[in-house]
Each structure stands twice: as C-alpha cells, then as structure tokens.
Amino acid sequence: MRRAMVASILAVAVAAAAGACGGDSAEKGASGAKEIEVLYKVEPTWPHLEKMLKQAKTQYEAAHKGVTIKLTAVQGGNEVYYTKLALLNRSADSAPDVYLHDTFQVNADVAAGKLAPLDDYLKTWPDWSSQYSEAVQQAAKGPDGKIYGVPISTDTRGLWYNKDVFAKAGIQVPWEPKTWADVLTAARAIKQKVPGVQPFNMYSTKPLGEAATMQGFEMLLYGASGGTLYDETQKKWVAGGKAFTDSLAFINTIYREGLGPKPADAFDPKLGDKVGNWFAAGKLGIGLDGAWASASWKPGTAVKPWPEWTEKMGWTKMPTQNGEAPGAVSMSGGWVMAMSSYAKDKKDAFDFITIATNKENTLLYSLGSGDLAPRKDVAADPQYTAGNPSVKFWTDLASVTHYRPAYEVYPKVSAEVQKAMEAMTTGSKAPDAAAKEYADALPGVVGGPDKVLAGS
Amino acid sequence: MTSATVTSPRPAGSLDRREPDRPVGGALRRLLPLFPALVLLVVFMAGPILWSVYIAFTNETLTGAASVNSRFVGLGNFVKMFGDEDFRNSFLLTFIFVIGSAVIGQNTLGLVIALLQRGRARAVRSVVNGVVIAAWVVPEVVAAACWYSFLAEEGTLNEVLAGLGFSQDWLYSAPMIAIILANVWRGTAFSMLVYSAALSDVPADLLEAASVDGASGWSRLVHITLPLIRRSIMSNLMLITLQTLASFGLIYALTGGGPGTASQTTPLYMYEQAFRYFEIGYGSAMALVMLVIGALFSMVYLRLIKADA
Numbered sequence: 001m002r003r004a005m006v007a008s009i010l011a012v013a014v015a016a017a018a019g020a021c022g023g024d025s026a027e028k029g030a031s032g033a034k035e036i037e038v039l040y041k042v043e044p045t046w047p048h049l050e051k052m053l054k055q056a057k058t059q060y061e062a063a064h065k066g067v068t069i070k071l072t073a074v075q076g077g078n079e080v081y082y083t084k085l086a087l088l089n090r091s092a093d094s095a096p097d098v099y100l101h102d103t104f105q106v107n108a109d110v111a112a113g114k115l116a117p118l119d120d121y122l123k124t125w126p127d128w129s130s131q132y133s134e135a136v137q138q139a140a141k142g143p144d145g146k147i148y149g150v151p152i153s154t155d156t157r158g159l160w161y162n163k164d165v166f167a168k169a170g171i172q173v174p175w176e177p178k179t180w181a182d183v184l185t186a187a188r189a190i191k192q193k194v195p196g197v198q199p200f201n202m203y204s205t206k207p208l209g210e211a212a213t214m215q216g217f218e219m220l221l222y223g224a225s226g227g228t229l230y231d232e233t234q235k236k237w238v239a240g241g242k243a244f245t246d247s248l249a250f251i252n253t254i255y256r257e258g259l260g261p262k263p264a265d266a267f268d269p270k271l272g273d274k275v276g277n278w279f280a281a282g283k284l285g286i287g288l289d290g291a292w293a294s295a296s297w298k299p300g301t302a303v304k305p306w307p308e309w310t311e312k313m314g315w316t317k318m319p320t321q322n323g324e325a326p327g328a329v330s331m332s333g334g335w336v337m338a339m340s341s342y343a344k345d346k347k348d349a350f351d352f353i354t355i356a357t358n359k360e361n362t363l364l365y366s367l368g369s370g371d372l373a374p375r376k377d378v379a380a381d382p383q384y385t386a387g388n389p390s391v392k393f394w395t396d397l398a399s400v401t402h403y404r405p406a407y408e409v410y411p412k413v414s415a416e417v418q419k420a421m422e423a424m425t426t427g428s429k430a431p432d433a434a435a436k437e438y439a440d441a442l443p444g445v446v447g448g449p450d451k452v453l454a455g456s
Numbered sequence: 457m458t459s460a461t462v463t464s465p466r467p468a469g470s471l472d473r474r475e476p477d478r479p480v481g482g483a484l485r486r487l488l489p490l491f492p493a494l495v496l497l498v499v500f501m502a503g504p505i506l507w508s509v510y511i512a513f514t515n516e517t518l519t520g521a522a523s524v525n526s527r528f529v530g531l532g533n534f535v536k537m538f539g540d541e542d543f544r545n546s547f548l549l550t551f552i553f554v555i556g557s558a559v560i561g562q563n564t565l566g567l568v569i570a571l572l573q574r575g576r577a578r579a580v581r582s583v584v585n586g587v588v589i590a591a592w593v594v595p596e597v598v599a600a601a602c603w604y605s606f607l608a609e610e611g612t613l614n615e616v617l618a619g620l621g622f623s624q625d626w627l628y629s630a631p632m633i634a635i636i637l638a639n640v641w642r643g644t645a646f647s648m649l650v651y652s653a654a655l656s657d658v659p660a661d662l663l664e665a666a667s668v669d670g671a672s673g674w675s676r677l678v679h680i681t682l683p684l685i686r687r688s689i690m691s692n693l694m695l696i697t698l699q700t701l702a703s704f705g706l707i708y709a710l711t712g713g714g715p716g717t718a719s720q721t722t723p724l725y726m727y728e729q730a731f732r733y734f735e736i737g738y739g740s741a742m743a744l745v746m747l748v749i750g751a752l753f754s755m756v757y758l759r760l761i762k763a764d765a
Contacts, residue, residue, distance in 0.1 A: 083731045086518040111521040207712060264609055264625040267715045408520045415733055426716050444536075 034067045034345050036352055039088065039096035041081040042073045045273050045296070045303050048368030049100065049152075055364060056356040063355075067348050072096060077269060079209045089114050089340070097343035098352055101149055101336050103139050104210065104406040104414075109338075110142035111408045116341040117146035121350040127358070131375045135398075139374070140336040143407070149336025150357045153371035156330040156397035157215055159183070160287045161314045162279050169193045169285070173314055178323045180220070180250055183286070187259040190285040198278065199259045202288040204251055204421040207269040213414040214331050214404065217421055219288055220247035222402045223320035223329030229413060230405030231453050237405075237413065237446045239439035241455020246321060248431035251424040266425050279313065280306040288318065291394035295370030298387060315390050317397065330401040334374070412445045512741040518734035526737065533741035543742065545717055546725035550701065553636060553721050558700035561640035563693060566647025570655055571677070585648075592645030600709030603638040631711045631719035638710055639703060646699075647692055654688035655681070687761055694757035698750050722746055 038057075042050045050073060057069040074084045082105060088094045089109070101109070109115045122128045128137070132151065140149030163173050169190040177183045183200070190199035203212040221227040227243030230236070238244075254260040265271055276296030278284035287293065296302050297309035317328035337356055343349045355361070359377050366373040366384060372395055373379045385391050404410060420438045423429035429437070435455075443449040487494075512533060516526035537543050569588060573581050591599065606612045607626040614623035627634050658681055666676050682689070704723040707713065713720035713728070720728070722742060730739025 079732060083518075083734075086734055087731075090518065090523070105519065108520040112519055112523045114519075205714075205716075207714065262609075262625070263715060264628045267628070267712075269712075411519075412733060422716050428716065 034348060035070050036067060036098060036343070036345065036349050037070045037072055037096040038352065038356075039072050039074065039085060039099040041078070041100060042075060043077065046369070048295070048301065048365055051368060052152075052361045052365040053356060056352070056358075056361050059361075060352050060355045064348065064351065067345075069352060077209075078102065078211075079207075079269070092342040095340045095342045097340050097345075097349045098356075099338055099340065100152075101140070101338040102210070103149070103151075103334050103336060104404050104410055106140045106148050106336070106338070107143060107406055108408045108411065110144070110148055114341055115142075115148045116339045116343060116346060117142070117144075117148060118150070118339060118350065118353075119146050121347070122147060122150075125350075125354050127354070127375075131359075131377055133376065136374045139334050140338065149338040150353050151334055151336050151374035152357055152362060152365060153369065154332055154334035154374050155291045155371055156332055156394050156401050157219055157288070157290045158318050158328075158330060158394070158397060159316050160279065160289055160293055161186075161316070162282060162285060163312050163314050164282050165190060165194055165197055165285045166314070168197075174316065175314060176316055177319045178327070179319050180223075180321050182319065184250075184253060184259070187254070187286060188257070191257070191259055194285070197283055197285055198261060199285045200254055200288070201261055201271075201275055201278075201284055201286070202251070202254065203271060204255075204260070204425045205267050206415075206418045206422055207267055208271060209418070210414060211272060212421055213417045214333060215289060216251070217247060217417050218331050218402070218404065219318050219329060220250050220321075222331065223318060223324075225321065225324055226456065227321075228405075229417075230407070232405075234453055236451055236453040237409075237442055238455050239442045239452050240435040243321075244438065244455055245431050245435040248420055248424050248434055251421055252427075252431050255425050256427060260425075263426065276302075277304065280304065280309070282312075291372055291390075291397075292370035294388055294390055295368065298370065300387075301368040301370075310387075310389050313390075315393055317400070326400050328397070328400045330397040332398070332401040332403055334371070409446045413442070416441050416445055508740045509744060511737050512744045514737045516737035516740075518731070518736050520734070523734075529737075533738050534745070536738065537741060537745065542717055542720070542725060543722070546720050546722045549632065549719065550721040550723075552632060553639070553703070553707075554697055554700045556632075557636040557639035558643070558696040559693060561636060562643040562647045562696050562700075563689075565640060565644045566649075566692070567651045567689075569644065569648045570651035571681075573652065574655055588645045588648055591642050594642075596642070596705035597709045599638065599642045600706050603634065603641070603710055607634050627711055628715050631715065635707050635710055635719050639700065639706055642706065643696060643700070647696060650688055650692045650695075651685065654685040658684050690757050690761045694754050697753050697757070701746065701750050701753070 038053060040049050040053055050071075053071055057071060060069055061067070074081045076084075081100075082102070085096075085099060085101075085105075088096060089112075095114070101115075106115065128150075136151050136154060137147065139151045139154065140147060142148050159177070161173075161175055166173050166175060166186075169186070170193060171186050171189055175186065177186065187199035190197060203216045205212055208216075218229070221229065221243055224243035224246050226241070227247065228238055231238055251260075255266075260266065261271065265274060268274065272289075273296070275284060275287050275289065276293060279287065279293075280297060294309060294313075296304075297306035297313075299305040299307050318330065320327060320329055337353045339346065339349050339353065357375075359375060359381075362373055362375050363378045363381055363384060365371070366378055370388070372391070373384060378384055379395065405413075416438050419441075420429075420434040423434040423437075424431065439455065443452050446452060511526070513528055513530060514526045515522050515529045515532070517523045569584065573584060594602070604611070604627070608614075609625040609627075611626075613626065617623045662680055662684075663676055666680055671679070702723060703721070704727065707719060707721060707724055708727070711719045713724040717725075723746070726739045726742045726746070729735045729742070
C-alpha cells in the first residue's frame with residue numbers, strides 16, 4: 001500500500017516535471033491547430049506596435065482558419081527586450097516563431113543560427129520589390145548576403161529645439177547650426193539667459209543603452225573628420241583617435257559646463273520619456289534625438305498630447321564638427337519583423353509577417369510611433385504627412401545618414417563606448433584617458449589585436 | 457504468498473545473521489519516500505548548479521556564434537576577472553556593503569533593539585516588533601520603492617531638508633550609504649528576532665547576582681550576556697553575511713548599481729555581464745567566485761562557533 005503510494009507520487013512528480021519542460025510543444029501537436037507565437041515589446045508610453053500587431057492578428061486569423069497568432073508582449077524598454085529575447089531564443093521550445101528585432105542585433109543571431117533567411121519567401125511577395133527601396137531592404141541583411149527581416153520602421157537623427165526657449169535666449173529661429181561650436185554657443189546662451197531650463201539634452205549613460213551610443217556618441221563621431229567605429233575597407237575596428245577623443249570632449253563640455261541633464265536624470269533609463277515632457281513644458285532648449293520624438297506630442301497617439309508642438313518645436317540637422325561636407329550627420333537604424341529558424345510552420349509565420357507589415361498596418365504603426373515608414377506607399381500616404389510637418393525633414397536626412405557597423409561584436413563595442421561616455425557624464429576621466437581606455441579594451445572585445453586599427 | 461515462504465524462516469533461525477544488514481535495508485526504506493524529492497532536487501537544483509560551474513570555464517554567451525559553439529577556455533574567465541577593474545570595484549563595494557549593512561548595521565542594531573526590549577511592557581514590545589518586522593516582510597522591491605521615494609530628488613528627505621538648504625539627490629551623491637541604510641532598515645528584524653530568542657535564554661539569576669556584586673550595566677553586558685549568546689551571534693552573522701553577499705533586488709531597484717558603477721556590487725555586475733552583455737560564461741565565473749567567498753565566510757564563522765563550544 002505504502003509502496004503503491006510512493007510509486008504514484010513519483011509518477012505524478014515525473015509527469016509534472018515532464019510537463020513543465022515540454023508542455024508547450026505537446027499542446028500544439030495534440031490539438032492539431034497551428035499556433036504562431038509573436039514576441040514584441042510594449043510600454044505604457046509606447047503601445048504603438050501592440051496596436052499594429054493586434055490588428056494584424058485579427059486580419060490574419062480571419063484569412064487563415066486553423067492558425068492562431070499568440071501575441072507575447074515583453075513589458076519594458078529596449079534593453080529589457082534584448083535580454084528577454086536572447087533568453088527565450090536559447091531553446092527551440094521557448095523561442096518565439098516571429099519577433100520584433102533591432103537591426104543591430106541581427107548579425108549576432110545570424111551567427112548563432114537563430115534566424116531563418118527570408119529570401120525564398122520574399123520572392124513570392126510582390127510588395128517586397130515594389131514597396132521597399134533597395135537601401136531599406138538591406139536593413140536586416142546578414143553577413144552572408146541573405147535577408148533576415150522585413151523592416152517595420154527606420155529612423156534618422158538630428159536636433160530638436162524649443163522655439164519659446166530660443167526666443168527667451170535671444171537666438172534667431174529657424175536655427176541652423178553649422179558646427180559643434182554653434183550648438184554649444186546656443187546652449188550656453190540658454191544657460192545664461194533662461195534660468196531653470198536645461199539647455200541641451202543627449203543620452204550618455206549605460207542605462208540608456210544603445211540610445212546613448214547611437215543618438216549620443218555616434219551622432220558626434222560620424223560627424224567628425226575621419227570619425228568611424230569600423231573601417232570598412234580594412235575590415236577592422238578603429239581604436240580611439242582624434243575624432244573619438246573630440247566627440248568625448250564635446251560630451252565632457254556639455255556636462256562640465258552644466259549644459260546637459262542633471263546627473264540623476266542622465267542615469268535615468270526613462271530619460272527619453274522625460275525629454276518629451278520637458279520640451280512640452282518649455283524646460284528644455286535643445287535635444288539631440290530621433291525622428292520619432294514627435295510621437296510623444298502628437299494628438300491621438302501621445303499619452304500627453306501637445307498639439308502646439310508643430311508651432312513651438314523646431315528641428316534641424318546635427319552639424320558636423322567644423323562644418324565638414326556634407327555639413328550634417330545622421331544615424332539610421334530600425335526594427336524588423338524576423339522569423340526564428342526554430343519556427344515549425346515557416347510559411348504561415350512568413351504570411352503573418354507580410355500581413356503585419358502591409359500598408360494598413362505599417363501606416364498605423366508609423367502614425368503612432370513617429371518612426372519613418374519603410375514602405376513607399378505609406379510614405380506617400382497623405383495621412384502619414386498630415387499632422388507631422390517634420391516628417392519630410394527627417395526623411396530627407398537619409399541623404400547624410402550613416403549605419404552602425406552592426407557586426408556580431410557590435411553590442412560589446414557599444415558597451416565600451418557607453419563606458420567612455422559615462423566617464424564624461426560623471427567627470428571621472430578626461431576625454432583622452434577615456435579614449436585610451438576604449439582603445440585598450442577594444443582588442444579584447446572584438447576578438448584580437450589583428451581586428452583593430454589604431455585611430456589617427 | 458510465495459514471498460512469505462521465503463522470508464518466514466528468518467525470525468526463527470538467524471537472528472545473528474540478520475542484525476548486520478538491517479541498518480542498510482532500514483535506511484533504504486526510510487530514504488524511499490525522499491526519493492521523488494531527491495530526484496527533483498538533482499534535476500532542478502544540482503543540474504543547473506553543475507551546468508553553471510561548467511559554463512564558468514567556457515566562453516558561452518547568450519547570443520552570437522559562441523552561444524551555439526561555446527568552447528572550453530580553462531581559467532580564462534577568472535584571469536579576465538581579476539584584471540577587470542570593474543570587477544575589482546564591484547568586489548570592494550560588495551565588501552563594504554556586507555560589512556556596513558550586515559556585520560555592523562543589522563547585527564548591532566538588531567542586538568541593541570533586542571537588549572532595549574528586555575523587560576519592557578508587552579505593549580511596547582509588540583509595537584516595536586511590529587514596526588521592525590513590517591520592514592522585513594515587505595518584498596524587496598517594495599522596500600526599495602519606499603527608500604527611493606524617501607531619498608529621491610523630490611523625495612521626503614529633501615522636502616524636510618529643503619528649509620535647511622542642503623537638499624540634494626542622495627541616490628546620486630551617496631548611493632552606497634543609501635543602499636546600506638535601506639538594507640539595514642529591511643534586514644534588522646532578522647537579527648532582532650535571533651537576539652530576542654538568545655537573550656531569553658540568559659538566566660536572570662546570573663545577571664541579578666552580578667548586579668548584587670556591583671557590576672554595572674555595561675560590564676554585565678560585556679562579561680555575562682555577550683559571552684552567553686556568542687554562538688547566536690556567530691550563527692546570526694553567518695546567516696546575514698550570506699544573505700547580504702547575494703543581495704540583488706534591493707540594490708537593483710534602488711540605484712540599479714549606478715550612478716556609473718558607484719553602487720554596483722558583484723551580484724549586479726554579474727547580472728549586467730550575463731544578461732545585459734550576454735556574457736553568461738563570464739557571469740557564471742563570477743558567481744562561482746562569490747560562492748567560494750561565501751563558503752570561506754561560513755567556514756570562518758563555523759570555526760568560531762566550534763571554538764566556543
């Protein structure tokens with residue numbers, strides 16, 4: 001009797017353990033119905049993608065009987081999302097079938113074989129060649145030349161400024177800075193003449209993650225003469241150099257002169273949300289930010305709408321260091337919908353991607369998020385430009401934009417850049433000391449001194 | 457029935473032969489009900505632990521090529537760790553955090569509260585106990601949120617200090633003190649309970665005899681009470697040291713290890729390396745080092761307890 005009990009307890013325990021491990025896949029198989037899991041991120045201030053995917057789910061399920069779309073949201077910012085996705089992707093059982101992916105993470109996942117190439121499916125999808133420009137198509141191109149994602153957004157970066165603050169500081173609008181020094185001059189004027197207003201904002205700390213590297217540092221580096229993180233011709237990472245040190249020196253000036261965010265704000269992962277509110281409240285002069293910033297003011301999509309933004313806000317190009325040609329700099333990245341190599345029903349998963357990125361859904365997302373639309377038909381849609389007078393400006397920045405060297409090791413290089421920026425933010429190191437530290441750390445990060453080029 | 461015929465001769469004929477193997481059979485029978493639990497423990501606890509020990513010696517990552525083709529790198533992670541300035545910084549901060557918040561803060565405060573409560577009215581004791589334990593029962597994140605709203609730039613402390621003119625962002629200017637205070641506030645209850653129990657075992661007649669002999673309050677504490685509760689002190693120190701060494705949630709929610717790396721203790725640095733930069737092998741190596749440090753601490757405390765006994 002007792003033995004029987006023990007045996008039954010054991011059986012239950014083993015069954016429970018087995019269930020815990022593989023319940024998901026067993027369930028799918030047993031019911032016969034197909035399920036496609038879609039992973040994406042959502043924040044209270046950023047519901048735009050969720051809206052788009054819910055609409056796409058309804059459309060898809062109506063057209064594909066017997067296939068359900070399971071939407072799995074990750075609550076939190078980009079950094080949280082990267083971690084969650086990387087953990088889920090470790091096992092075929094937990095990996096989502098389709099997911100939102102930041103283009104700079106694509107190569108690392110291609111190297112690990114986590115992503116499915118889409119080329120064969122794209123051939124059968126007429127929109128791919130008719131609606132996506134060649135440049136946009138390459139957003140998620142792997143080192144092997146294959147395409148690993150369909151873009152849902154792209155972006156450019158530049159300067160936003162509050163015209164009221166500029167008026168008080170006696171700076172003429174429209175403002176068109178030609179050099180970094182012009183930017184600093186304007187920020188200093190604001191500090192002097194408009195007390196209580198933060199003159200300039202940029203992202204410069206690890207909690208801000210890739211926003212710091214890309215919106216902050218690279219917008220400076222790629223505008224300085226010879227500035228780049230990676231030498232494409234020699235296929236080597238560039239260690240420090242004058243452009244690197246000068247970029248750090250700019251950040252150093254911002255913080256040492258009290259032109260930037262207060263230290264506590266600089267380390268706040270929610271700084272991006274604060275910036276939108278500060279502009280609306282007239283508490284911020286200039287922001288080095290992205291095309292999407294208007295999404296936090298646009299009526300209909302913003303949490304706290306500020307319809308006057310079209311009048312009160314100005315936007316202008318981020319100048320190069322000393323006005324070097326082409327006179328301005330921008331960085332572009334973007335997000336794609338990608339498919340897991342573990343996906344069982346790849347054709348169905350791809351069909352979902354095509355529906356999620358069709359004209360209607362891309363438009364819904366672009367209107368909400370303020371990101372630039374990757375599709376030609378969306379960009380030409382009157383709704384897209386209506387209510388956002390800045391969109392043409394941001395789209396045109398594509399002519400001066402740069403892309404990140406999004407190789408497999410890029411995220412680690414980015415982390416080292418953030419470390420150097422953080423030293424500028426706190427003032428713990430001088431620009432040249434931080435640049436040297438970056439140069440010293442680089443070989444270990446990119447896999448050996450033979451992959452590193454001394455900066456000039 | 458067949459089995460009965462095999463076993464039945466035993467009680468009659470061979471008591472002597474049966475006696476030696478009885479403990480083995482008995483132990484097995486007693487272990488049998490534990491078996492399912494043991495299997496679960498091995499699968500879900502020992503398994504992951506062994507795996508993490510293994511990956512501490514590899515270049516395993518969460519993404520990229522190394523996530524599928526990790527290779528054995530021997531002591532590479534450990535060599536890197538001791539040359540890593542950020543790790544050394546985190547290690548030092550962990551040490552300060554453990555000494556400041558556990559060994560000095562929680563331990564002393566817990567003892568003082570327990571001593572002060574001795575012989576007080578029941579109502580006083582319940583109120584004090586209630587308040588102290590309330591801090592202990594709230595989840596870590598809630599405790600961190602409380603301290604955040606107290607210390608933040610627009611927080612309670614600054615509102616109070618505003619009149620005096622030295623309001624500042626405490627989490628930025630004094631992050632280590634902030635996390636130490638928060639951890640003392642939260643963890644003191646445990647030490648207080650341990651010491652309350654220990655103090656109730658100190659014989660009252662001994663203390664009375666001492667005071668009759670003219671011993672002051674201080675010398676009664678130093679010469680009678682503390683020596684009598686020394687073993688409790690050591691056990692308490694061991695427990696809170698290990699707990700504080702691994703403390704993560706409170707610091708993560710309160711300062712996130714920042715600003716910069718100013719309050720980044722080793723568990724936070726470990727998390728950042730493993731889950732933010734996806735260097736899971738390196739993170740595991742650090743976890744292993746922490747495990748060894750924890751073991752060393754406990755060995756020292758255990759030795760001290762034994763020496764007393």
